[in-house]
Amino acid sequence: MSHFIKTCILFLLSYASFSQEGDFYGKVKFNNNEPAIDVFVVIKGAHFYKETVTDFNGEFYIKSIPYGTHKIQFHSLNSKRKIITALLNTKKKEVNLSLELIKNQLDEVRITTKTEKTKKETQGFAVNVIKTKEASLRNIQTNELLNTTVGVKIRQNGGLGSDVSYSLNGLSGNAVRIFIDGIPSAVYGSSFNLNSIPPSMIKNIEVYKGVVPGHLADDALGGAINIVLHKDTKTNLNASVSYGSFNTLQANVNGLYRFDKTGLTVKASLFHNYSDNDYKVSGRSVVVTGLGGVQTPITARRFNDAYRSTGGMAQIGFTNVKWADQFFIGITGSDDYKEVQHGAFMTITPYKDRYLESDALLANINYQKKNLFTKGLNLKINGLYGKRNRAVNDTVAWAYSWNGERAIDFRGNEYKYTWGSQQEGGPTLAKIKRKVASIRTGVSYDINKQHKVLVNHVYSGVDREDSDVLVSLLENTFKGTRNLYKNIYSLTYEFSPFDNKLKASLFGKHYQQKTISIDPAIEKDANGVNRIVDETISSNKKHNGYGFAASYMISPKITLLASAEKAIRLPDETEVFGNDGDNVVANASINPEQSNNYNLGFRFGTFHVKKHALTLSTNLFTRNIKDRIGLPIETSFNVDDELIVYVNQGSGTSKGIDAQINYTYNRNFGLNFNVSKFDLKVKNNGVEIDVPNTPFFTMNGSLRYSFKNVIQKNSRLNLFYNMYFTDDFSYLTSQGSNTVGNDFFEVPKQLAQDLGLSYAFPNKKLVASFDVKNIFDKPVYDNLSVQKPGRAFYLKLNYTINKF
Secondary structure, three states: OHHHHHHHHHHHHHOOOOOOEEEEEEEEEEOOOOEOOOOEEEEEOOOOEEEEEOOOOOEEEEEEEEOEEEEEEEEEOOEEEEEEEEEEOOOEEEOOEEEOEOOOOHHHOOOOOOOHHHHHHOOOOOEEEEEOOOHHHOOOOHHHHHHOOOOEEEEEOOOOOOOEEEEEOOEOHHHEEEEEOOEEHHHOOOOOOOOOOOHHHEEEEEEEEOOOOHHHOOOOOOEEEEEEEOOOOOOEEEEEEEEEHHHEEEEEEEEEEEOOOOOEEEEEEEEEEEEOOOOEEOOOOOEEEOHHHOEEEOOEEOOOOOEEEEEEEEEEEEEEEOOEEEEEEEEEEEEEEEEOOOOOOOOOOOOOOOEEEEEEEEEEEEEEEOOOOOOOEEEEEEEEEEEEEEEEEEOOOEOEOOOOOEOEOOOOOEOEOOOOOOOOOOOEOEEEEEEEEEEEEEEEEEOOOOEEEEEEEEEEEEEEEEEEOOOOHHHHHOOOEEEEEEEEEEEEEEEOOOOOOEEEEEEEEEEEEEEEEEEEEEEEOOOOOEEEEEEEEEEEEEEEEEEEEEEEEEEOOEEEEEEEEEEEEOOOHHHHHOEHHHOEEOOOOOOOEEEEEEEEEEEEEEEEEOOEEEEEEEEEEEEEEEEEEEOOOOOOOOOOOOOEEOEEEEEEEEEEEEEEEEEEEOOOEEEEEEEEEEEEEEEEOOEEEEOOOOOOEEEEEEEEEEEEOOOOOOOEEEEEEEEEEEOOEEOOOOOOOOOOOHHHHEEOOEEEEEEEEEEEOOOOOEEEEEEEEOOOOOOOEOHHHOEOOOOEEEEEEEEEEOOO
16 A cells, blocks of 8 residues: 555656646725725636635635636625736736725625535535634634534533533534544544644634535544645745633744745644643532531632643645645644543542643645646545554542542541552553554546546554553563554545536445454463463454435525435544543443434525625434444443443434524624524433433524724724523433432533624734633533633734735
8 A cells, every 4th residue: 555655646746737727816905995805706717617705804816727818806795896807827926906895785786606615505415614714813712613603512521621522413422523634633643633723723614414525534423523724825924822811821823935936835833732720610529528528518729630732733845836736745743731630520539640641743745636637637635644642640649639638538637549549440650652544535526517526535543552661561561452444435426407506415435444452361382381372352344324415506595405324433442442541441342333314404595685694594403323332321320430431322313403593784793693402312221311411402692793993094893792502401311200319410501601802903914802701700511510611811912924
């Protein structure tokens, strides 16, 4: 395989295209000299169609236009349409112009094109596309941005850096796969994830619910979240820093420089995050035990929960050259440090001096070329290879209380755990070393404007070794190895008949996963002499899946969306082999999870009436699940366990509805509101029950208002409001008619509200923002009753240079 890949890359590097293409770029202003934001820029040819939208500075960039004379259309809601003619005979051609503002005539303007976001959301999949440009200027983490999306619920065990899982329409955990530019994020490790990647590094986020397209070939049973990083080829630099409550510091820098004559391009990004996470907590487990075992509830600060992550990516290559649209080789490095305050639950004796450390160093390669060899043939290759390490440090035997002091026993004496560590199992300096690899290859061919074929393959592999210097030499000698290899193939056929009113995608997927566990053992040979042998247990599981997605434009403003998939989800490394750092026990007998997923939705709009714009969308869904993978169904007997194990909970069904409304007025006021309601039931010991620790009803809302020329001319002040509502739920399964004490395990209704503002200075390079999270300091809980931070304040400065 490696020789084949090398041969392909060398061949691609030697390829030269006979066609000549270049790029149009420039800046659009209104006749009052203000930047023209969100202006549609359209170029049409006999065999191509290109469009984009101007950015915050009124700038646009359209790539891969054939040499020649072209007509370029410019139009927006509040300006007159303008068409110019431009000759493209160089690799880059700058086009600058001014548009005439119109007032009180918005009802006469008609938008005839769709943005890339709208196109993707009307292809038939239950998908939401999240733009990050505005959020990147504020103190908003990527996970917070996802949490505002309809049908998405972020489940986070605490503050910055804590364990996170993602729920899409009731399916959660590893049923939801996370991708970074199409590469499974698990390959990068815990030190390079959505906790640490700032929105400024991200172009947009695609959230697929239930049905996942073939080009994201993976075992994403419940859905997929694809993080699309910036791929602009314009020279630019962006830097930001924020500081706030709980000693939280977040900083990042990312930039790109392109040499126009050669196409040589260098880009890099760096980030650093730190937080003490010493926010206040209270509740049933936050107590101090005194003489006689008397427990006194207190409000305490977390004292062993600090988090630090640092990382970056550097790449060098070529962009917009004859033989490649993009070719980069580079390196990604990251490390993080996370103190561990407690196990899966908040217990009355928290941890002290237990912490985790992780690092990763990965080489990467990226190649993209449209119209390879022949028009319509496109190729994408993304690959990663490197090492990841993780260490667990737990060597303190003393027990502690939530006041941060050593715990006392019934007689008032300080006591130690008999097993000699914070977590049961004994002191440990365990290390997990992994060699990881992943390569994604995608080939597509546009037969014509109505028909397209795509073939995709993704390979990922993990070679894992565990060790612990605190165990005996003999035990380390007898440590085993754990290897997991996965291949997923997909074939997709897309067609769009009836003048593109119908858009359909049919796909099939083949899943193959091999796991190998090798453990040394002692056996006697024929002479009765002991010898060391390797006991190998392996499995090779293969499954097939298939699905479709279709949309039909009933009218220009009403679109019907439908999709379905037989989806497979293979157990991942942690579920099969366990992970001491996350308190997860191995389960080698766990089975793959399967589900038949269905979506049916409508999209209404966008409707324009004078200065008003309105879009409505809704989606009905059902998920028929077999062998659902999750935590054991909790009872009052195991609810305080420190360790967890993933099991097949049984068969189940999730069904519900999502709905969303977007409204804007005069481009200054914006409103977004969405609601998600579903039922998730699973058969446990022959009885159908509601799955515990699952919020079934959520609502999110946001408001935005923009002021121009505040304090200074050509400045802009944006005000923001966000609300997050989660209905009450229990993390204890129903005990039938006996409900005594059940309220002890109830997570109450929660309404968290945030306020924020951002101020863009006249030069449009510097933006300052101020955010207040959880403004009313309400208790907010999540996984297994773990409390999240209360009221917090953050200040952020963001500086951007688009031209040197």
